[in-house]
Amino acid sequence: xxxxxxxxxxxxxxxxRDAIRAAFAEFFSMVIFxxxxxxxxxxxxKLTGDGPATxxxxxxxxxxxxFALFVAVSVGANVSGGHVNPAVTFGxxxxxxxxxxxxxxxxIAQLLGAVVACLLLKVSTGGMETAAFSIxxxxxxxxxxxxxxxxxxxxxxxxxxxxxxxxKGDIGIIAPLAIGLIVGANILVGGAxxxxxxxxxxxFGPAVVSWTWTNHWVYWVGPFIxxxxxxIVYDTIFIDSNGxxxxxSSDF
Numbered sequence: 001x002x003x004x005x006x007x008x009x010x011x012x013x014x015x016x017r018d019a020i021r022a023a024f025a026e027f028f029s030m031v032i033f034x035x036x037x038x039x040x041x042x043x044x045x046k047l048t049g050d051g052p053a054t055x056x057x058x059x060x061x062x063x064x065x066x067f068a069l070f071v072a073v074s075v076g077a078n079v080s081g082g083h084v085n086p087a088v089t090f091g092x093x094x095x096x097x098x099x100x101x102x103x104x105x106x107x108i109a110q111l112l113g114a115v116v117a118c119l120l121l122k123v124s125t126g127g128m129e130t131a132a133f134s135i136x137x138x139x140x141x142x143x144x145x146x147x148x149x150x151x152x153x154x155x156x157x158x159x160x161x162x163x164x165x166x167x168k169g170d171i172g173i174i175a176p177l178a179i180g181l182i183v184g185a186n187i188l189v190g191g192a193x194x195x196x197x198x199x200x201x202x203x204f205g206p207a208v209v210s211w212t213w214t215n216h217w218v219y220w221v222g223p224f225i226x227x228x229x230x231x232i233v234y235d236t237i238f239i240d241s242n243g244x245x246x247x248x249s250s251d252f
Contacts, residue, residue: 005096014101022080022102023109029076029084030113031120033068034205039121040064042128058191066184073176081163082176085199086110087223091156091231095239097164107201114205122209132212133195133203133219141215144194148222149229151186152198156230158182165239198223 013019044057069084076082081098083089089106092098098106118130135144162168162175183198190196197203203219206212 006093007096007099009099009101011101013099014105019102019105023105025076025079026083026106027109027113029072029082030110030201031117033072033084034114034117034202035120036068037065037202038118038130038206041131042121042125046128053192058188061191062184062187065187066180069183070176070180073179074173077176080106084110086201087152087199087227088156088159090224091159091227094228094231095164095235110201111204114201115208118205118209130206130209132207132210133197135194135215135218136192139193141218144215144218145222147190147194148197148218149226151190151196152223152226153230154186155179155182155198156227157234160230160234194218
C-alpha cells in the first residue's frame with residue numbers, strides 16, 4: 001500500500017545540492033507556467049476591456065495553460081521531476097516517491113515561483129490586476145471542492161500513469177504532453193465554475209498579489225484530496241500489486 005512507504009527524510013537530504021537544484025527547477029518552472037497562464041487571462045482582459053467571459057476566452061485559457069504546463073514540466077523533468085504543482089508533489093509523497101522534507105522544499109519553491117510570476121505580470125503590465133481565483137455565481141464552495149477533487153484526481157492519475165509507474169518504459173515527451181493536455185481539458189470543464197485551478201500554487205500567487213482570499217481554502221483542500229486519492233488508487237491497483245520500489249525523486 002502506498003501510504004506505508006511515506007517517509008519523513010533527513011535534514012541532510014533536504015539541504016543537499018541535488019535537493020536545492022531541484023527546488024530551483026520547481027521555482028523557475030512555476031514562474032514560466034504562472035506567467036503564461038495568468039498572463040493569458042490578463043491579456044484577454046486587456047483586449048476586451050475587462051469584458052465578460054466568453055467561450056473563446058475559455059478556450060484561450062485552456063490552450064495557454066496546456067502549452068505552458070507542457071513546457072514547464074519538460075524543462076524541470078530531468079532535475080526535479082517537473083511537478084510544477086504542490087498537489088502533484090503531495091501525491092508523490094503519499095505514494096512514497098518523495099520524502100516529506102523534500103516535498104516541503106518543493107512547496108516553498110512552487111509558492112514563491114507563483115508569487116514572483118504574478119509580481120512580474122503586475123509590473124510588466126503597468127499595474128493590471130492579477131485576479132485571484134473565484135467561484136462563479138450559483139456554485140457553492142463545496143461544489144467547487146468536488147470539481148477540484150475530480151480534476152486533480154485526473155491530473156495526478158495521469159502523472160502516475162505516464163511519469164511514475166515503473167512499467168511505463170521510455171515514453172519521452174508523452175508524459176509532459178499528457179499532463180499539459182489533461183489540465184487544458186479540465187479547464188474547459190471547470191473553468192466556468194471555479195476557474196479550474198488543480199494547483200494550490202497557481203491560486204496562491206494571484207491571491208497574495210491581489211490580497212484576495214475569499215474561498216481560497218477550496219483551492220488547497222480539493223487538489224490535495226484529489227491528489228491523495230489518485231496516488232493511492234493508482235499505486236494500489238497498478239503498481240503495488242506487482243511489487244514496487246520507490247523511485248528516486250530525480251526520476252519523477
